[in-house]
Amino acid sequence: MARAEDWPWSRLVWLRWPSLLPILDPGPVGADHRAEWARLQESFRRARPFGGDSWIETTAKKLGLEATLRPIGRPRKTSQDKTEDMSPLLGLGE
Numbered sequence: 001m002a003r004a005e006d007w008p009w010s011r012l013v014w015l016r017w018p019s020l021l022p023i024l025d026p027g028p029v030g031a032d033h034r035a036e037w038a039r040l041q042e043s044f045r046r047a048r049p050f051g052g053d054s055w056i057e058t059t060a061k062k063l064g065l066e067a068t069l070r071p072i073g074r075p076r077k078t079s080q081d082k083t084e085d086m087s088p089l090l091g092l093g094e
Contacts, residue, residue: 046072 004010043050048068049059060069 004012040050042048046068048065049056049063051059057069060066
């Protein structure tokens, strides 16, 4: 065979037969599907289970993936935490 797209098992076969291309189509991603698409991407990015909320929580607990359900990064300090951390520096307390 002279060209790669002539070989039936080539990834380039769709150049010769474009009708096969819809097999690779991700499907409709309209306004009503964007939220689900975003959840799927987040699930893939964070390696968390994908499905309904209660199923996700149950499955994550069974598989030890609870950390994938929490936000990334260190939790923000509350204003009280900030004051307690600075009190020795300011001479407050003790």
